[in-house]
Amino acid sequence: MEWFTDDNVNKFCSSDGFLSKEDSMRYIADVVIPHPWYRAICLNDKPIGSISVSPFHGSDICRGEIGYDISSKYWGKGIATKAVKMVASTIFVDWPHLARLEGVVAVDNVGSQRVLEKAGFVKEGVLRKYYLVKGKPIDIVMFSLLIY
Template sequence: MAIDLSRISLRPFKLTDVDDFMLWAGDDQVTRFLRWKTFTSKEEALTFINDVCIPHPWRRSICIDDRSIGFISIFPGSGDDRCRADMGYGIATKYWGQGITTKAVKTALSQVFKDLPNLVRLQSFVVVENIASQRVLEKAGFLKEGMLRKYTYLKGNLEDLFVSSFLATNSFPVVDP
């Protein structure tokens, strides 16, 4: 059954998200392409939400009817790098392929350039094998700039990554209801 995308929202994390958080952050399929390890306990998740998610400068919970089903994070640069930020995201497997992540990225784009006034460039790095994530970025209006060969270790494997970007001067995508 397709999800009504008008039910999707972004909001800061809350400690009460812990049970919903465990449903997706405890799934190896969701964390496969993330730098995070898969969460294995509610206590570990509570600590992460409290110490990392809540104080983070721009991390939002992707929600359906205010229930956390994933996340989107913007990591702003500082100093001479304050003009750019890195973006990452993940969503529960049961919601893959339904346009939810694309809507979340488009929604984030409409907010983050207002929230971070020095931001000119938002970039995202995607493992070459992660075709679905590449498609999300493309549908959200990111430009794929190229492949970075043997760029970083991810869970012990040296990976090739694609880098894509969205500039403040780009046309912002329409966020469907």
């Protein structure tokens, strides 16, 4: 609830945020618990955000996609950058089949692009109308980090 009810966070998310505790519980049961790599970002043991790596399958299995959200109360303190760096330093060990970690960011989400740059990701280019945000296809910037 801390970040999925936060309009500043939701405007960059592909789907709508949560309106109720029941929505949150359903999301935890349906998405978080079955997810292969999903973590809370905690400050003094309190969850203030999340970070995940989503797998691809078949011949795309060498790729994973990183995603993260932080409650806007905690923005601008370097927390997302630190979390992304922590994931980048462990995910290639956790998932030895991975050769490439991708970050897919809306062109107007400059803060998130900056996070990936600070964590060592390389900006590869803009992909037009690449994914849906609130049902509308948007242009994204593709970032990647390759196995060291």
